[in-house]
Amino acid sequence: MFKAIVDADTLRTTLDSVSVLVDECKIHLNEDGIEIRAVDPANVGMVDLELDASAFESYEADGGLIGVNLSRLEDIAGMADKGQLVQLELDEETRKLHIQIDGLEYTLALIDPDSIRQEPELPDLDLPARIVIEGADISRAVKAADMVSDHIALGVDATEEHFYVDAQGDTDDVHLELTRDDLIDLEAGDAHSLFSLDYLKDMEKALPKDAEVAMDLGQEYPVKLHFDIAEGQGRVTFMLAPRIQSD
Amino acid sequence: MFKAIVDADTLRTTLDSVSVLVDECKIHLNEDGIEIRAVDPANVGMVDLELDASAFESYEADGGLIGVNLSRLEDIAGMADKGQLVQLELDEETRKLHIQIDGLEYTLALIDPDSIRQEPELPDLDLPARIVIEGADISRAVKAADMVSDHIALGVDATEEHFYVDAQGDTDDVHLELTRDDLIDLEAGDAHSLFSLDYLKDMEKALPKDAEVAMDLGQEYPVKLHFDIAEGQGRVTFMLAPRIQSD
Amino acid sequence: MFKAIVDADTLRTTLDSVSVLVDECKIHLNEDGIEIRAVDPANVGMVDLELDASAFESYEADGGLIGVNLSRLEDIAGMADKGQLVQLELDEETRKLHIQIDGLEYTLALIDPDSIRQEPELPDLDLPARIVIEGADISRAVKAADMVSDHIALGVDATEEHFYVDAQGDTDDVHLELTRDDLIDLEAGDAHSLFSLDYLKDMEKALPKDAEVAMDLGQEYPVKLHFDIAEGQGRVTFMLAPRIQSD
Numbered sequence A, B, C: 001m002f003k004a005i006v007d008a009d010t011l012r013t014t015l016d017s018v019s020v021l022v023d024e025c026k027i028h029l030n031e032d033g034i035e036i037r038a039v040d041p042a043n044v045g046m047v048d049l050e051l052d053a054s055a056f057e058s059y060e061a062d063g064g065l066i067g068v069n070l071s072r073l074e075d076i077a078g079m080a081d082k083g084q085l086v087q088l089e090l091d092e093e094t095r096k097l098h099i100q101i102d103g104l105e106y107t108l109a110l111i112d113p114d115s116i117r118q119e120p121e122l123p124d125l126d127l128p129a130r131i132v133i134e135g136a137d138i139s140r141a142v143k144a145a146d147m148v149s150d151h152i153a154l155g156v157d158a159t160e161e162h163f164y165v166d167a168q169g170d171t172d173d174v175h176l177e178l179t180r181d182d183l184i185d186l187e188a189g190d191a192h193s194l195f196s197l198d199y200l201k202d203m204e205k206a207l208p209k210d211a212e213v214a215m216d217l218g219q220e221y222p223v224k225l226h227f228d229i230a231e232g233q234g235r236v237t238f239m240l241a242p243r244i245q246s247d
Helices: A008-019 A070-078 A135-146 A197-205 B008-019 B070-078 B135-146 B197-205 C008-019 C070-078 C135-146 C197-205
Strands: A002-007 A024-030 A033-039 A045-052 A058-061 A064-069 A085-091 A096-101 A104-109 A129-134 A151-157 A162-168 A173-179 A185-187 A191-196 A212-217 A223-229 A234-240 B002-007 B024-030 B033-039 B045-052 B058-061 B064-069 B085-091 B096-101 B104-109 B129-134 B151-157 B162-168 B173-179 B185-187 B191-196 B212-217 B223-229 B234-240 C002-007 C024-030 C033-039 C045-052 C058-061 C064-069 C085-091 C096-101 C104-109 C129-134 C151-157 C162-168 C173-179 C185-187 C191-196 C212-217 C223-229 C234-240
Touching: A002 A008, A008 A033, A008 A045, A008 A070, A008 A085, A008 A223, A008 A234, A045 A197, A064 A070, A070 A104, A104 B135, A129 A135, A135 A151, A135 A162, A135 A173, A135 A197, A135 A212, A135 C104, A151 A197, A151 A212, A191 A197, A191 A212, A197 A234, B002 B008, B008 B033, B008 B045, B008 B070, B008 B085, B008 B223, B008 B234, B045 B197, B064 B070, B070 B104, B104 C135, B129 B135, B135 B151, B135 B162, B135 B173, B135 B197, B135 B212, B151 B197, B151 B212, B191 B197, B191 B212, B197 B234, C002 C008, C008 C033, C008 C045, C008 C070, C008 C085, C008 C223, C008 C234, C045 C197, C064 C070, C070 C104, C129 C135, C135 C151, C135 C162, C135 C173, C135 C197, C135 C212, C151 C197, C151 C212, C191 C197, C191 C212, C197 C234
Parallel strands: none
Antiparallel strands: A002 A058, A002 A085, A024 A033, A024 A064, A033 A045, A045 A234, A085 A096, A096 A104, A104 B173, A129 A185, A129 A212, A151 A162, A151 A191, A162 A173, A173 C104, A212 A223, A223 A234, B002 B058, B002 B085, B024 B033, B024 B064, B033 B045, B045 B234, B085 B096, B096 B104, B104 C173, B129 B185, B129 B212, B151 B162, B151 B191, B162 B173, B212 B223, B223 B234, C002 C058, C002 C085, C024 C033, C024 C064, C033 C045, C045 C234, C085 C096, C096 C104, C129 C185, C129 C212, C151 C162, C151 C191, C162 C173, C212 C223, C223 C234
């Protein structure tokens, strides 16, 4: 059983966070909210998303699991105007999801969850550095790095107490430094890892406007990005595996 | 003889209503206004448009007939700013249309009307149902149907007194119901017909913002869409032939 | 030695004026400001640009010459928000330009000036007619001419005291006349020359909004367009060679 009503913007933000990595996903319809975990086909980027029941206008579920085509669901959510409510109801018999938006009914065929790539376990890493940064600063760093390279180095200098971004192109370089004052928070520990810019660009697209992003970093370790959605009633964690440094 | 001055927006709305169906058309330059009738090459969609002399700032004509390339005329009308006046004058000798917009003169070569597809007669159908609906609701229905199918069913349920839209895709379906309260008016009579979505999408593009559209419907019969342009001093009727129901 | 701070908008306007003609250019870093002269590969369009030291927030230079990739420099300038300052500093050792925008450092590899096409001398022509015209009117004329032809004739009728634009297509023609009243200024002298529309379109793109453009014209002679940038602390001259009239 699953029946819920949710604000269209909340639904869109939720779907966007996952669709930057995968086309299809499993959604756990838990009693206390939904959960989505997914990993991209290359096993480089992962997402773990929770949206609490309290993020919905109304929510009833008893622990089911469905498989959905994300871009199709995004198209439907895109039919709603800002602030409109989207009603979701699972038909257990037909394995279809009935979606209603102000008189408009959409019947979405679900995907067999077993046919969808297995869900990842996001490893519990003990990373030495954590910064809290405005999403806009991530956007700026990613855009600048993209002018010169396909890779981006993210690091923290524990001595100088700053977070930095480095991108080295064939002829040109980009460097960005943000001190404790430029950041929302900084727990300094030496960290430096190289990442694929394509993945980070995709993850950046999923950041809500005005997002505060907590970033955990290590030495040639994955980076984790944590941010809230749905006014704190939902949480997203992205994890991105590092590239081997090529010096 | 033909000499007229018209607001650029009125001219653009007029041309758009016809250009969604055909590239070239004949324009009747009657004493009391212009009239355009056209049918698309596949004989599926028709338009009948009248723009009264009173819709023009000034208007003089004595019953001529010209053939025009619509996209070219639209480009020229597009040169005018919002609210600017467009002056049109026919040179009978050279068969060219002189168009002036604030110092800019464009000389448009006309097309021999005999070389343009014959004008249709829109049949006088006695259709059992009529609804009056906001153009925005048509846009919404067309956009939703387009997510799942190439066809769209439009119908009226006389007993339940509602207008409905149905689109059936390979896996997903869309259904929209508008009751008497959701509509501007409803004259109920049972009606249900299937249409090509491409045509309806084109016609929808021609609807002025905030248009009220009267829609006549029957059982596997054409649909007629009537709406005003130029603040009621012009009238457009679209007619769209039904597709044979494939069950 | 070169070290300067400049408003991002001023930098962007400067670069745009040159990049419409060439991909790479030499920049003279004079004591009293920068100067750029460039000619397109076909030798048809030329630009001469001066930006005074006073157009910069701060400016120090001692007469060097650098070669730059314009689109790369435009991308970097595009990273700055409206009103943000861009800091430029030349590293003589490495022949790289260090560019800073609010914590973001970009290291741009310069191009050997000797590998860039030689700078043109804009000839000192004694042209019989000069008009001063709003940039918006040039945009309008170019857009209208583009509907019918690849060429555009610009002329002044000394007797009638008007500036005119003519474009002749295979079937349609465009004509625009601006009298003394429509222009900011008119020094009448008979002039008529035909130009490639592609070049004039490119030059038009570089005109700042609300630009006043002084245009010098002759009989089958080049046209010169002069306009200010950076609130009068910079000057741009475009020169465009005529096409041979084909009658």
